[in-house]
Amino acid sequence: xxxxxxxxxxxxxxxxxxxxxxxxxxxxxxxxxxxxxxxxxxxxxxxxxxxxxxxxxxxxxxxxxxxxxxxxxxxxxxxxxxxxxxxxxxxxxxxxxxxxxxxxxxxxxxxxxxx
Amino acid sequence: xxxxxxxxxxxxxxxxxxxxxxxxxxxxxxxxxxxxxxxxxxxxxxxxxxxxxxxxxxxxxxxxxxxxxxxxxxxxxxxxxxxxxxxxxxxxxxxxxxxxxxxxxxxxxxxxxxxxxxx
Numbered sequence: 621x622x623x624x625x626x627x628x629x630x631x632x633x634x635x636x637x638x639x640x641x642x643x644x645x646x647x648x649x650x651x652x653x654x655x656x657x658x659x660x661x662x663x664x665x666x667x668x669x670x671x672x673x674x675x676x677x678x679x680x681x682x683x684x685x686x687x688x689x690x691x692x693x694x695x696x697x698x699x700x701x702x703x704x705x706x707x708x709x710x711x712x713x714x715x716x717x718x719x720x721x722x723x724x725x726x727x728x729x730x731x732x733x734x735x
Numbered sequence: 736x737x738x739x740x741x742x743x744x745x746x747x748x749x750x751x752x753x754x755x756x757x758x759x760x761x762x763x764x765x766x767x768x769x770x771x772x773x774x775x776x777x778x779x780x781x782x783x784x785x786x787x788x789x790x791x792x793x794x795x796x797x798x799x800x801x802x803x804x805x806x807x808x809x810x811x812x813x814x815x816x817x818x819x820x821x822x823x824x825x826x827x828x829x830x831x832x833x834x835x836x837x838x839x840x841x842x843x844x845x846x847x848x849x850x851x852x853x854x
Contacts, residue, residue, distance in 0.1 A: 663741075
């Protein structure tokens, strides 16, 4: 079945450091890929998405590129801020005809950014 | 506007109580979802409604009863819950559950959640 594997956390960085959170997937059809962010005590917010191979999603300085050849969707940011401290979830939604489009989540990666 | 609202924000209930969670969206979405999230875990899908009809029930105990009275509203009725049901309950919506005959997917947008504590 479909699955998402994220790097284990927690990840602790200093402010202005470079961030990479690895995400790889397995899927039956042609999935759409998502990064959601969850700040402490809140719900999930869509951070970015990509719907086909080689698409790059970007938002708030975060980027991720849909790599079909490596089945990956790694999240990157060039300079993190304290306000980026949160849990990040990689997710896929498979898109074969007749699918329900359910989200499959990775386990989440907690990021802590120190001043 | 991609806002999904949920009420209440926090709820404490005893095991014999009956309570309801409410979710609302005005984006014209026809698919709505309930998820349960335990601490330090990803959300787990509970129910999916498509065009106001229940399309997925992920073997959820009957003490959880969903209801979709119209295309903008989704309720979750709670009765005789157990302490292990304490969690963050998240609602989400999307344009549709799937792309229909062409396949494809639609982005799910989440609400802020209801933090439920069962005593």
